[in-house]
Amino acid sequence: MGYPRIGPRRELKRALESYWDGAITAEQLHDTGRELRKQTWLRLAQLGLTQLPSNTFSYYDQMLDTAILLDAIPDRYRKHHSLDAYFAMARGNDSVAPLPMTKWFDTNYHYLVPEIGPDTVFRLRADKPVSEFREARELGLITRPVLLGPLTFLLLSQAAPDSPDGFQPLDRLDDVLVTYAQLLARLDAEGVPWVQLDEPALVLDRTEAELDAAKRAYQRLANLGERPRLLLASYFGELGDALQAIAATGVEAVAVDLVRGTTDGLEALAGKTIVAGVVSGREVWRTDLGSARVTLEALRAMASEVVVSTSCSLLHVPYDVEVETELEPGLRERLAFAEQKVAEVVALATGTGDKFQTELPFWVPEKASPKAQRRSPYAVRAKAQAEYLKLPPLPVTTIGSFPQTDELRATRADAAAGRIDEQEYERRIELEVQRVIRLQEELGLDVLVHGEPERNDMVQYFAENLEGFATTRFGWVQSYGSRCTRPPIMHGDVKRTRPITVAWARYAQSLTGKPVKGMLTGPVTIVAWSFKRHDLPLAESVWQVAQALREEVTDLETAGIHIIQVDEPALREMTPLRERDQAEYLQWAVEAYRHATSGASDRTQIHTHLCYSDAAAAFAAIDALDADVTTIESARSHARVLAEPTAAAFSRGLGPGVYDIHSPRVPDVAEVVELLTYASKSVPAAQLWVNPDCGLKTRTYPQVQAALRNVVEAARLMRGKV
Numbered sequence: 001m002g003y004p005r006i007g008p009r010r011e012l013k014r015a016l017e018s019y020w021d022g023a024i025t026a027e028q029l030h031d032t033g034r035e036l037r038k039q040t041w042l043r044l045a046q047l048g049l050t051q052l053p054s055n056t057f058s059y060y061d062q063m064l065d066t067a068i069l070l071d072a073i074p075d076r077y078r079k080h081h082s083l084d085a086y087f088a089m090a091r092g093n094d095s096v097a098p099l100p101m102t103k104w105f106d107t108n109y110h111y112l113v114p115e116i117g118p119d120t121v122f123r124l125r126a127d128k129p130v131s132e133f134r135e136a137r138e139l140g141l142i143t144r145p146v147l148l149g150p151l152t153f154l155l156l157s158q159a160a161p162d163s164p165d166g167f168q169p170l171d172r173l174d175d176v177l178v179t180y181a182q183l184l185a186r187l188d189a190e191g192v193p194w195v196q197l198d199e200p201a202l203v204l205d206r207t208e209a210e211l212d213a214a215k216r217a218y219q220r221l222a223n224l225g226e227r228p229r230l231l232l233a234s235y236f237g238e239l240g241d242a243l244q245a246i247a248a249t250g251v252e253a254v255a256v257d258l259v260r261g262t263t264d265g266l267e268a269l270a271g272k273t274i275v276a277g278v279v280s281g282r283e284v285w286r287t288d289l290g291s292a293r294v295t296l297e298a299l300r301a302m303a304s305e306v307v308v309s310t311s312c313s314l315l316h317v318p319y320d321v322e323v324e325t326e327l328e329p330g331l332r333e334r335l336a337f338a339e340q341k342v343a344e345v346v347a348l349a350t351g352t353g354d355k356f357q358t359e360l361p362f363w364v365p366e367k368a369s370p371k372a373q374r375r376s377p378y379a380v381r382a383k384a385q386a387e388y389l390k391l392p393p394l395p396v397t398t399i400g401s402f403p404q405t406d407e408l409r410a411t412r413a414d415a416a417a418g419r420i421d422e423q424e425y426e427r428r429i430e431l432e433v434q435r436v437i438r439l440q441e442e443l444g445l446d447v448l449v450h451g452e453p454e455r456n457d458m459v460q461y462f463a464e465n466l467e468g469f470a471t472t473r474f475g476w477v478q479s480y481g482s483r484c485t486r487p488p489i490m491h492g493d494v495k496r497t498r499p500i501t502v503a504w505a506r507y508a509q510s511l512t513g514k515p516v517k518g519m520l521t522g523p524v525t526i527v528a529w530s531f532k533r534h535d536l537p538l539a540e541s542v543w544q545v546a547q548a549l550r551e552e553v554t555d556l557e558t559a560g561i562h563i564i565q566v567d568e569p570a571l572r573e574m575t576p577l578r579e580r581d582q583a584e585y586l587q588w589a590v591e592a593y594r595h596a597t598s599g600a601s602d603r604t605q606i607h608t609h610l611c612y613s614d615a616a617a618a619f620a621a622i623d624a625l626d627a628d629v630t631t632i633e634s635a636r637s638h639a640r641v642l643a644e645p646t647a648a649a650f651s652r653g654l655g656p657g658v659y660d661i662h663s664p665r666v667p668d669v670a671e672v673v674e675l676l677t678y679a680s681k682s683v684p685a686a687q688l689w690v691n692p693d694c695g696l697k698t699r700t701y702p703q704v705q706a707a708l709r710n711v712v713e714a715a716r717l718m719r720g721k722v
């Protein structure tokens with residue numbers, strides 16, 4: 001369905017960042033892209049894959065690529081030239097802010113949200129799908145170009161800001177289809193045998209009208225005279241009601257996710273090719289080949305042809321487990337990354353490869369303890385905290401991390417490689433904490449952080465310090481643009497054997513009279529950004545992590561830390577895609593969070609941070625978390641999050657982000673004042689906090705210094721007004 005594209009050693013990341021820094025030319029960047037595509041196709045062919053995807057490469061994001069392909073480029077980006085316009089939409093620049101970014105379904109991949117208005121003129125602009133096909137053909141390989149389907153493209157887009165009320169991007173379906181038809185004709189002329197149209201949006205709850213639109217769209221595409229054969233790819237769940245709609249169209253093949261879904265009802269696809277996603281594209285365990293074979297056998301009776309595949313693109317797993325020589329062998333043998341998964345697909349198709357079969361021994365987890373609550377209700381706590389902390393109105397704080405400099409990365413690498421001893425490592429980290437505390441004092445922030453210099457990643461750090469997790473060296477997975485994370489692998493019961501963050505928090509607090517905020521990653525997020533166990537319900541894994549964090553909260557309090565932030569940026573991402581499963585999830589997720597935080601005394605202020613701005617989804621959950629203060633992302637969406645009626649009813653501390661940290665751009669004072677003014681209309685000043693959208697680790701010190709200076713100044717101006 002698709003393959004990682006960042007490069008086995010993150011070659012694309014390096015090339016992109018060098019290009020952005022002006023260190024290499026566009027031509028050099030393109031050389032890297034071409035080389036990576038070539039290596040990928042050759043490797044897939046070598047592994048024995050007979051149907052190779054193309055156009056799964058991207059310099060930033062496939063949604064953005066699709067917007068460019070259809071020329072759906074908002075006017076403000078048009079003054080830039082091709083590659084610059086592309087990166088301006090992705091990252092912004094000095095004169096223009098980027099498009100908003102949000103999570104791709106329930107993954108940790110982020111896409112850019114295109115803007116579609118009633119006047120958007122669609123026209124076939126780029127020829128990336130064609131040129132990638134040609135590139136592979138020059139290597140002697142015939143590929144299947146992968147396109148984002150028209151439904152998913154429109155359903156995930158947002159209405160352009162000046163659209164009339166009630167306008168939805170999907171209203172433009174017919175026009176978009178004209179452009180898709182042109183593209184299909186072009187691919188046909190090129191000799192492309194099959195095209196894959198990705199429609200993951202069809203596995204979500206859809207209205208009758210949307211299902212009708214899906215049927216109409218694919219009927220229309222299927223009726224075209226000049227086109228390659230069409231594979232409609234669904235993934236991340238079951239097609240459900242959409243199955244009938246799709247079955248009624250003339251598409252030749254349908255890909256179904258048989259890891260998350262079952263074969264029930266697939267008889268409806270009789271006469272078509274079924275592309276059977278029996279190897280998980282989301283998890284890292286070896287496939288149980290025996291039961292995959294049973295599934296494939298069952299399908300043979302239903303479809304005219306069965307093709308073996310992964311359940312979704314392999315974008316969401318690392319490249320190769322073989323290079324992880326430091327993993328316990330007992331564990332490594334049970335794991336499969338992208339390469340191993342392709343080998344499994346081939347083995348299943350050719351009836352070989354039983355050597356992959358592994359029994360997975362696992363154990364029974366401890367029973368969860370009863371649910372927890374803070375000692376007093378919010379109003380009582382708020383009073384105790386106000387008396388104790390004595391913060392000014394509109395307190396300014398940050399989300400936790402400060403820039404991760406090259407120096408800092410070198411320090412961690414030196415420590416990992418044993419080039420410096422523990423004492424030297426601690427000395428260097430202490431210096432960094434000093435610098436961060438001093439900077440915040442100089443700038444005049446009110447609640448300080450230690451800057452997280454000891455953490456390479458907010459999840460990996462905890463995984464390294466808890467029992468039950470394994471971490472990898474090269475297991476990078478793309479998160480957005482050039483950014484990758486290395487998700488840890490949960491393979492056993494989680495336990496905290498010693499305090500994790502306490503020493504650094506205590507040290508930071510010893511340097512200042514202002515309160516220092518302790519910084520923990522929440523139980524849901526730690527599990528969400530790890531590869532999960534498959535022998536244990538998710539809720540149990542999350543609860544185990546919550547217990548470990550609860551112990552950490554107690555130790556932080558004892559060490560004199562009176563504000564503790566427990567981040568849950570992944571709360572929404574783990575939400576099941578279908579509504580019928582959501583309430584149950586939310587209940588155990590929220591309970592786990594409360595278990596982690598409710599050991600705190602009344603006067604200890606618990607903060608949480610969520611980095612998405614989907615307000616409707618956010619407020620119900622954040623209210624239930626019962627945190628005293630919540631910081632959320634909102635700058636890129638111009639604080640639209642606060643327009644929700646639920647925002648007005650929200651009674652606790654709220655910090656809508658006023659600085660978009662995903663962009664190198666520095667906001668000016670007026671801009672921050674404007675956001676705060678807007679925020680103060682829906683949130684009473686007594687509840688309002690001032691903070692960036694998210695952690696500052698991906699930014700540089702000059703950017704952060706300038707931005708925070710403006711943020712503090714804006715807060716000062718606002719204090720006079722509200």
Ligand code: MET
Pocket residue numbers: 399400401458519567569609611694695696697
């Ligand atoms: C993705 S949320 C990040 C929160 C974390 N405390 C940080 O500042 O980096």
Ligand SMILES: [Zn+2]
Pocket residue numbers: 399569609610611693694695
């Ligand atoms: Zn965040």
